[in-house]
Amino acid sequence: MSESGDIELNVSTAGPNFRKSYGLSRSKKHSKTFKKQSQLKQLRRENRANKPKILNAAGSTTQAAAGALKGYDLGPAPGEQQKSAKRQKVTSEGQPAKESTAAEQAGTVPPAAQAAAVFQKKPVVFGGEAKALAELIDEGEDFEEEPLEAMEVEEGMTDILAAVQASQLRDRQFTVHPSGQVDVDYHSSDEDDGEGVAGAIPPLLKAARQARLPRMRPAQPVGHLDDEHQQQQPQHPATYKEGLAQSNAAKGPKLQPHGPSESKSFRDLGVCQSLADHLAEHGLRVPRQIQRASIPTLLSAEDLVIQNLEASGKTYSYLIAIINQLQGAETRISREAGTHAIILAPSVSVCSKVEAALQILLKRYFWLVGGAMHGSEARNKEKARLRRGVTVLVCTPGRLLDHLQHTEAFRTADLRWLVLDDVDQMLETDACHQLGQIFELLRDRSKRPSQHWQNILVMRKRKLPDWSALATLKLDNPVLATCREPKEPRPDFRSKPLPDMNKARAQPKSSTDEPKKKLAGRRPLWQGKKRGKP
Numbered sequence: 454m455s456e457s458g459d460i461e462l463n464v465s466t467a468g469p470n471f472r473k474s475y476g477l478s479r480s481k482k483h484s485k486t487f488k489k490q491s492q493l494k495q496l497r498r499e500n501r502a503n504k505p506k507i508l509n510a511a512g513s514t515t516q517a518a519a520g521a522l523k524g525y526d527l528g529p530a531p532g533e534q535q536k537s538a539k540r541q542k543v544t545s546e547g548q549p550a551k552e553s554t555a556a557e558q559a560g561t562v563p564p565a566a567q568a569a570a571v572f573q574k575k576p577v578v579f580g581g582e583a584k585a586l587a588e589l590i591d592e593g594e595d596f597e598e599e600p601l602e603a604m605e606v607e608e609g610m611t612d613i614l615a616a617v618q619a620s621q622l623r624d625r626q627f628t629v630h631p632s633g634q635v636d637v638d639y640h641s642s643d644e645d646d647g648e649g650v651a652g653a654i655p656p657l658l659k660a661a662r663q664a665r666l667p668r669m670r671p672a673q674p675v676g677h678l679d680d681e682h683q684q685q686q687p688q689h690p691a692t693y694k695e696g697l698a699q700s701n702a703a704k705g706p707k708l709q710p711h712g713p714s715e716s717k718s719f720r721d722l723g724v725c726q727s728l729a730d731h732l733a734e735h736g737l738r739v740p741r742q743i744q745r746a747s748i749p750t751l752l753s754a755e756d757l758v759i760q761n762l763e764a765s766g767k768t769y770s771y772l773i774a775i776i777n778q779l780q781g782a783e784t785r786i787s788r789e790a791g792t793h794a795i796i797l798a799p800s801v802s803v804c805s806k807v808e809a810a811l812q813i814l815l816k817r818y819f820w821l822v823g824g825a826m827h828g829s830e831a832r833n834k835e836k837a838r839l840r841r842g843v844t845v846l847v848c849t850p851g852r853l854l855d856h857l858q859h860t861e862a863f864r865t866a867d868l869r870w871l872v873l874d875d876v877d878q879m880l881e882t883d884a885c886h887q888l889g890q891i892f893e894l895l896r897d898r899s900k901r902p903s904q905h906w907q908n909i910l911v912m913r914k915r916k917l918p919d920w921s922a923l924a925t926l927k928l929d930n931p932v933l934a935t936c937r938e939p940k941e942p943r944p945d946f947r948s949k950p951l952p953d954m955n956k957a958r959a960q961p962k963s964s965t966d967e968p969k970k971k972l973a974g975r976r977p978l979w980q981g982k983k984r985g986k987p
């Protein structure tokens with residue numbers, strides 16, 4: 454210890470194992486980061502001498518107890534026996550913990566421990582510092598400047614991670630064993646006692662387990678889900694709502710699945726005659742599955758998540774619904790009224806694709822103006838277009854935020870639809886950081902006090918993305934429109950009559966067969982010319 458109170462740790466005392474465990478080179482061990490790491494380790498070592506080293510969330514839960522609860526003997530987990538032999542469990546008074554029998558312990562196993570036992574096959578270590586520090590040291594960075602949230606976790610355990618990150622355990626390390634035992638490790642910055650932390654684990658693991666359950670029921674192939682049918686189905690736990698309620702970051706909506714209706718035409722779905730005719734002129738005569746599932750909900754102004762495969766007709770679903778309502782407004786909506794629908798797309802290519810479809814649909818309704826802005830045009834030109842008015846705007850998040858912040862003439866007070874196309878892709882890019890700001894600015898500019906526009910989320914993947922970036926969107930009891938059927942009916946080869954093979958043989962297949970016929974009587978070249986008889 455130096456005079457200033459800082460601990461000075463001679464690197465050489467750290468020993469060869471220390472270097473080996475982090476794979477450090479000789480030059481690295483003299484780095485500033487490495488010294489800081491050593492200091493921290495030393496502090497922890499000192500601290501551990503005064504505090505209980507291992508704390509069991511269940512008090513005294515063992516693998517046998519978890520097995521007893523489940524009705525069979527689990528037996529020791531691989532490697533667990535040796536580990537437990539090495540570890541000395543201590544009580545908070547520092548006395549060795551008394552090993553109790555399985556029967557005694559059966560009553561003390563919390564549901565969290567069972568949960569861990571069910572879905573864990575091997576011990577999983579969670580925790581911020583150990584892993585994060587190792588990574589930072591490998592990169593040669595100063596760990597004090599980095600947030601200690603670079604937690605790594607086994608594949609498939611991200612939900613647990615989300616729960617842990619949102620909790621008071623974020624910078625502690627704990628291990629979940631197959632037996633359901635949870636060990637918490639302490640370090641010098643811990644202020645509260647062990648019981649507080651242990652109490653926090655069971656609800657977390659319960660939440661984590663819920664989060665791992667399937668989040669959507671499969672879509673109904675045909676017909677609406679009527680109330681009676683819904684009551685018969687086992688109630689699906691509201692995973693996002695309850696499971697991760699503690700975490701604002703991972704909060705998501707509870708979705709009501711909605712299968713396609715049996716309507717055979719766009720008219721049946723509620724689309725007006727003129728638009729249905731216009732669609733038929735452009736080859737859209739029969740609505741696709743996803744359009745049958747989504748258009749009725751879109752027309753009823755409910756928030757909606759549309760999920761289906763690529764090129765299945767998702768874009769047309771929401772465009773048809775929006776334009777159907779815009780063209781049918783009692784008083785014609787002029788461009789001076791500002792923007793009524795904003796479609797956010799993650800990339801320029803998606804923007805262009807959506808705009809192309811939009812322009813096809815707007816051909817008939819000349820008073821409705823559609824446009825795309827994604828940065829390929831000069832900003833002043835875009836501003837001029839916004840000043841004149843764009844009723845349906847297709848935009849990338851970056852460009853939209855820019856105009857919301859800097860273009861006064863951009864009028865969004867009457868916004869009625871906000872579409873996030875390809876939302877799963879959008880949430881994987883940096884654009885997701887701008888979404889929160891966009892929603893806030895749109896809400897501030899809105900005429901009415903509460904958010905009143907219809908939210909439409911379009912995604913291709915079945916798995917719901919991380920909703921943390923959409924937490925401020927305030928989806929209002931959204932419906933999930935999805936269907937499992939292939940996007941196009943497959944051709945039925947069996948129903949086709951087979952060609953008459955005799956006829957096919959009798960007739961020459963094509964004009965190219967003619968020269969062959971002519972050559973039919975000739976001798977092959979390799980036999981040479983026929984010599985005349987003497």
Ligand SMILES: Nc1ncnc2c1ncn2[C@@H]1O[C@H](COP(=O)(O)OP(=O)(O)OP(=O)(O)O)[C@@H](O)[C@H]1O
Pocket residue numbers: 736737738739740741744762763764765766767768769770810913
């Ligand atoms: N009802 C329909 N009848 C015939 N063709 C349709 C119908 N709906 C959409 N299409 C055609 O299918 C193609 C894809 O449609 P759309 O762009 O809506 O699909 P998407 O699911 O949004 O695609 P992506 O996943 O690439 O965004 C378009 O060329 C469109 O013309």
